[in-house]
Amino acid sequence: MQLAAGVRERVAAVHGGAELSELLRLYDGWAGRYEQDVAELDYRAPYLAAASLAFAFPSPPAEARVLDVACGTGLVALELHRRGFCRLHGVDGSTGMLELARSTGLYRRLQRCELGREPLPAPAEHYDAVTLVGALGEGQVPSSALPELLRVTRAGGFLCLTTRSNPSNRRYRAELEAAMRHLEQKGAWQRVLLQEVPRWERATSEEEESVPGSGYISGVVYIYRKCPVPTPEEG
Numbered sequence: 635m636q637l638a639a640g641v642r643e644r645v646a647a648v649h650g651g652a653e654l655s656e657l658l659r660l661y662d663g664w665a666g667r668y669e670q671d672v673a674e675l676d677y678r679a680p681y682l683a684a685a686s687l688a689f690a691f692p693s694p695p696a697e698a699r700v701l702d703v704a705c706g707t708g709l710v711a712l713e714l715h716r717r718g719f720c721r722l723h724g725v726d727g728s729t730g731m732l733e734l735a736r737s738t739g740l741y742r743r744l745q746r747c748e749l750g751r752e753p754l755p756a757p758a759e760h761y762d763a764v765t766l767v768g769a770l771g772e773g774q775v776p777s778s779a780l781p782e783l784l785r786v787t788r789a790g791g792f793l794c795l796t797t798r799s800n801p802s803n804r805r806y807r808a809e810l811e812a813a814m815r816h817l818e819q820k821g822a823w824q825r826v827l828l829q830e831v832p833r834w835e836r837a838t839s840e841e842e843e844s845v846p847g848s849g850y851i852s853g854v855v856y857i858y859r860k861c862p863v864p865t866p867e868e869g
């Protein structure tokens with residue numbers, strides 16, 4: 635099935651390797667059409683991430699404080715709300731995307747923050763869960779931002795992250811997973827789930843298909859749980 639006019643170009647623009655300030659301006663310009671375009675692309679990451687987090691979450695979600703990083707227009711918040719998570723904060727680098735997120739009324743607080751350049755606007759150990767969906771990718775949020783996500787998560791809290799497995803993101807995914815393993819070896823967090831999803835979203839070109847001829851890019855949901863800091867006696 636053909637993609638609607640302009641979708642391919644708008645997706646290509648944000649994956650075109652623009653420098654961060656330019657990338658965020660591209661998102662500002664895309665904000666008004668974003669939800670329509672990602673519906674066209676059959677983009678299911680917000681649904682898959684929220685369902686995975688809800689599955690892993692051990693206690694009733696209503697009181698859980700959740701930070702949705704790179705929240706975009708609020709698609710993750712919508713899925714989290716459906717599953718009972720309602721104490722949501724969001725951050726994003728694009729003011730255009732944040733305006734739309736604000737109009738949903740689903741976030742109690744929304745702030746602008748450029749991941750990789752500035753710290754998250756939150757105290758340490760503040761959130762029961764942190765989500766980062768659709769923005770861990772080449773040219774977007776660098777894998778070096780993982781420790782900052784961990785900083786604002788309380789010990790025992792959860793981090794729900796996603797990335798894509800299309801050819802132009804493979805190098806990034808390998809780098810991300812190396813950073814994840816490093817944090818696990820240091821005892822900072824433990825992986826709870828790694829879910830490979832073959833039909834993550836429609837590919838905008840044959841070159842970007844994860845499996846040739848499939849028409850789709852595959853992706854992955856990761857859930858990690860932050861470890862308590864060991865006491866000196868524990869070593």
Ligand SMILES: C[S@@+](CC[C@H](N)C(=O)[O-])C[C@H]1O[C@@H](n2cnc3c(N)ncnc32)[C@H](O)[C@@H]1O
Binds near residue numbers: 767
């Ligand atoms: C593909 S959208 C995903 C939005 C939402 N999480 C979703 O799944 O619909 C990527 C979002 O990440 C934001 N973003 C990308 N890189 C960023 C960075 N380094 N710092 C802050 N926001 C960033 C963009 O502004 C955009 O809103």
